[in-house]
Amino acid sequence: AKRRIQRYVRKDGKCNVHHGNVRETYRYLTDIFTTLVDLKWRFNLLIFVMVYTVTWLFFGMIWWLIAYMRGDMDHIGDSTWTPCVSNLNGFVSAFLFSIETETTIGYGYRVITDKCPEGIILLLVQSVLGSIVNAFMVGCMFVKISQPKKRAETLVFSTNAVISMRDGKLCLMFRVGDLRNSHIVEASIRAKLIKSKQTKEGEFIPLNQTDINVGYYTGDDRLFLVSPLIISHEINQQSPFWEISKAQLPKEELEIVVILEGMVEAT
Template sequence: MALENSVLSSRPESLSLPVSEKGEGPVGEAEPATPTGVFDVSEELGRVVTTDTAAPPQPTPRSFQSKLAAREAQAATPQPRKKAQGAGSEKGKFGWGRSRRKRQRYVEKNGRCNVQHGNMRETYRYLTDIFTTLVDLNWRCSLFVFVMAYAVTWLFFGAIWYLIAYCRGDLDHLEDETWTPCVNNVNGFISAFLFSIETETTIGYGHRVITDQCPVGTMLLLLQAILGSMVNAFMVGCMFVKISQPNKRAETLVFSRNAVISLRDERLCLMFRVGDLRSSHIVGANMRAKLIKSKQTQEGEFIPLDQTDISVGFETGDDRLFLVSPLVISHEIDSRSPFWDMSQAQLEKDDFEIVVILEGMVEATGMTCQARSSYLAEEVLWGHRFSPMMSLAEGFFDVDYGAFHHTFEVDTPSCSARELSLAAARLEAHLYWSISSRLDEEKWDGPNLTEHLEKQPGSGSANGKGGVGTTFTVGETSESQDQSGQGEQNGSVATDQSESEA
């Protein structure tokens, strides 16, 4: 203890302790004036202790085997891991922990609805609408059904033609020229199968021909021709509708990668961009938006995927688009908006999904088309604006789709739209009352007030009576003020000069 007091008494008043950048190694050394010890600041004990300096140990030579054994032992020993920020989390602008975990989308970016129906008991309903069921199948299943529809009918009728020839004995009289078969040149199943294909497809090579000595074959020929036409119409119609599906037209309708929130005409607006890559336009295009967010009602009911409408100009007609060039769709965040109380800090920790839907009629085919996309909470950029992408060229407007997804930062308040509206209302009220007060002060201040009072017919100096003088109106109520006391004038009191000068 005496040694510690002696060292502390000889320590200078200002002692600088160098600190390493990574926080590892010795804390620092004392100044050269005290070579007997090193001051070590202990964060846990909060006091200064002294340790004697010692000469650094000299490295002892080791063999290769010992170095290898030490390295293996060090690798086998578990090293304490530093607590670092994980790759799956990030810090927002306001310090909120924002998880980068992939949220399960309700609608994918390409418009596919991420919903699967399970435990369905009434699957027979698919067969009642077999045409739509075949159209909704993927291409692999559709091609398989297409091939099997023709192959099965050919094989079925081929087997019947072979059975007729076998029952009539045509196969036993192949070399008999006096025998009249049902179908000429049908000598086996393969020839009967080929005749079935020729009949259904109306090829008619002329080698295998039905004769008039077989009424059963005539009836079968009529039945196969009718059923073959129905199969052709059904399958060709399915393939045509599947090829010309409107959702393929939606592949050329693109949405911006991110949505932005910024000021537009001094109001916070949620905006995203939509464009059409084709020169053929979408007729009667209209835009809709939905907010997908779980909520709990006041009665305690939990709604996992509640859908709230987001107005994009339905009242004003701005939702009906003339989609010739890329457009920025804007949603004004007002008191009816679900984002009325959302600030930038709340956006960083909120969890929701915005589904946008573009509908219209394809100009080339006249079929209705629908394109969909979605934006998660982390895909909404606060304080950004879309870059311009249209320029005027020689005789036309040039659209640069390379800047379709580009945004840039702009000055945007981080408060919610409600707070911004309240602040604007307070500022407007403050300016109104301050201007009114200044006008009243200039009107009633100094000699102007005395001259005005002297000119009043009811003033004491004019008629010698100290009765009623100037009449003041507050709101809609009129009161007579005594002239003996002038009272306090303010911005809310207006002078009623209904009694004009005599």
């Protein structure tokens, strides 16, 4: 039986590659926005909840410290004393006041007074930082939601590719179609042959990539996917399949990767 070769790109379009022994992991943090967007949904939601909870707790602690250092905790219920925040009598109420401030839902039972300059400064700082956190986290979630990853589920390729004569020329052919009514705008298709190669100097390249011409020079690679289309590659002297015979082809360890690019009409 023929040995089953592990695929380089799986049928669902995901690359079967694991990046191991990455030393400079700090580079992921330099582009933290893309790193967060690329995370799985469960980690993305966890970070989303944690960021807001930590900021609310952090500023709630500061509001409580201001009240404690001013002596507001010692004058709870004293009508002659003007506290920094009215009706703030503990950490829980400071935490709730922090949530009200950052989410701008409006003050009710607890409200800041004009006799507390440090509280006014903290109010400004929390409002600005809260807006930054909202813009960053909501932006991440919006980009995450708007990614059309599932759009590829309705792009269907033929189960098998065939090699046969077409217009008197030997061609490699396969078919692609779109199941949705909303079209792929500016759709284009490319193909790569992934095969091991040994250079004249003796260097072994395990995953050498070679372009497969599917109509680049004639414009046939620009697709209008209203109905299923047959993609054709002419096997001539410039083709990477030129030196592979019919008997040799089943024994070859190679993989053909098809790349369909375009813009989703809905987005």
